[in-house]
Amino acid sequence: MEKQTVIIAxxxxxDYSGLVRHVANEVFEHAHFSKAWCGRLxxxxxxxxxNACRYGSIKGKSVVHLAFEYDxxxxxxxxxxxxxxxxxxxxxxxxxxIQKNAASMDVTRTxxxxxxxxxxxxxxxxxxxxxxxxxxxISFVKRLENAESPPLMAxxxxxxITPEPLQVTVTPVPPPPTAKATPVVKGPVVEIKLSGxxxxxxxxxxxxxxxxxxxxxxxxxxxxxxxxxxxxxxxTFIGAMAGWYRSLxxxxxxxxxxxxxxxxxxILSLVGLLNVLEIQE
Amino acid sequence: xxxxATITVHSLQGHGDVKIINVVGELDETNLPQFEEVLNxxxxxxxxxxxxxxxxxxxxxxxxxxxxxxxxYTTLSKFQRRIIFACYNQNIKDILQLVGLDKLVESQATLxxxxxxxxxxxxx
Numbered sequence: 001m002e003k004q005t006v007i008i009a010x011x012x013x014x015d016y017s018g019l020v021r022h023v024a025n026e027v028f029e030h031a032h033f034s035k036a037w038c039g040r041l042x043x044x045x046x047x048x049x050x051n052a053c054r055y056g057s058i059k060g061k062s063v064v065h066l067a068f069e070y071d072x073x074x075x076x077x078x079x080x081x082x083x084x085x086x087x088x089x090x091x092x093x094x095x096x097x098i099q100k101n102a103a104s105m106d107v108t109r110t111x112x113x114x115x116x117x118x119x120x121x122x123x124x125x126x127x128x129x130x131x132x133x134x135x136x137x138i139s140f141v142k143r144l145e146n147a148e149s150p151p152l153m154a155x156x157x158x159x160x161i162t163p164e165p166l167q168v169t170v171t172p173v174p175p176p177p178t179a180k181a182t183p184v185v186k187g188p189v190v191e192i193k194l195s196g197x198x199x200x201x202x203x204x205x206x207x208x209x210x211x212x213x214x215x216x217x218x219x220x221x222x223x224x225x226x227x228x229x230x231x232x233x234x235x236t237f238i239g240a241m242a243g244w245y246r247s248l249x250x251x252x253x254x255x256x257x258x259x260x261x262x263x264x265x266x267i268l269s270l271v272g273l274l275n276v277l278e279i280q281e
Numbered sequence: 282x283x284x285x286a287t288i289t290v291h292s293l294q295g296h297g298d299v300k301i302i303n304v305v306g307e308l309d310e311t312n313l314p315q316f317e318e319v320l321n322x323x324x325x326x327x328x329x330x331x332x333x334x335x336x337x338x339x340x341x342x343x344x345x346x347x348x349x350x351x352x353x354y355t356t357l358s359k360f361q362r363r364i365i366f367a368c369y370n371q372n373i374k375d376i377l378q379l380v381g382l383d384k385l386v387e388s389q390a391t392l393x394x395x396x397x398x399x400x401x402x403x404x405x
Contacts, residue, residue: 015311016282017309017311018282018283021341042341047343047344050309050310050343122379235380235381238381239378242384273381
């Protein structure tokens with residue numbers, strides 16, 4: 001397929017979100033993405049359009065520019081705003097936010113919940129730069145599943161955080177003495193210290209010892225996860241934690257998170273775990 | 282052209298504390314207030330114990346809507362009230378998995394399965 005380009009200029013109004021999604025889906029289908037990937041990339045476009053409208057534009061006045069460029073290898077999508085919105089950030093400011101929150105993938109806390117996760121997990125690279133239209137230009141690339149060549153564009157240059165190696169230590173801790181005279185039957189507290197980053201590269205080896213511990217936890221047992229030196233957890237680890245929580249809950253136990261960083265607390269809050277788990281500051 | 286969704290609420294026959302919320306169409310930031318308007322009175326009604334969301338015909342939802350579901354889960358689970366997702370498609374499954382919400386909220390492949398799960402929850 002020769003390189004194809006679809007360019008759209010559309011009024012900055014969230015009421016056009018459905019139209020933008022529809023067009024995006026059509027283009028992704030035409031570019032031969034699978035149905036599943038059409039759905040995912042449509043969502044990425046939706047998130048970017050939402051942010052361009054809400055933060056970088058004046059509703060009904062500004063114009064948002066979208067471009068889809070694709071060939072046999074994959075797709076490059078670009079979206080630009082004019083930067084006139086009351087909450088607009090410059091490209092440098094947005095990149096600074098991205099770098100600051102890279103560890104938690106909370107890239108755009110000021111520009112849309114979920115965008116960071118979605119972009120990180122579902123694209124092959126994202127770039128933020130100044131737009132010729134005055135605001136921000138954000139682009140992402142996605143290779144077709146069967147493409148063999150390198151990506152069309154290098155992944156976004158983020159500050160690389162080199163964490164200390166992840167350490168997991170299992171330390172049985174006796175339950176704290178109860179102040180009441182009536183004895184309360186409680187299971188043990190098992191403390192596991194985590195540090196560094198937990199991502200797809202080390203997920204299996206980090207999850208396994210914790211999962212084994214959860215399996216043998218007695219009724220009423222408390223799994224205390226020390227997050228004080230933990231920099232980053234990915235969504236799969238969060239999902240595993242939710243599964244452990246449900247298992248322990250069925251046995252009258254719970255999970256205690258010790259000293260989570262603000263970034264990790266933000267992620268736990270996003271998925272609703274912050275108010276479910278016991279947090280020890 | 283705001284995004285369109287039709288939201289209807291039914292009580293399970295003989296079980297007024299179980300609500301089935303049918304969502305048809307697409308949900309995003311533009312019609313999330315409409316969704317909240319329907320749900321918030323049910324959240325405020327403490328007699329409603331189980332919320333079954335029939336998502337069979339929900340074609341799309343974005344992160345704003347996921348955020349609202351996370352809020353619902355957090356708010357309701359504090360008081361032993363439950364949510365069940367029923368019949369969602371691959372697109373909805375993808376975003377729920379991405380943020381881990383699928384691990385927190387029970388899901389059922391069929392509406393009948395969700396209703397059965399609601400009965401079980403009520404007896405627990």
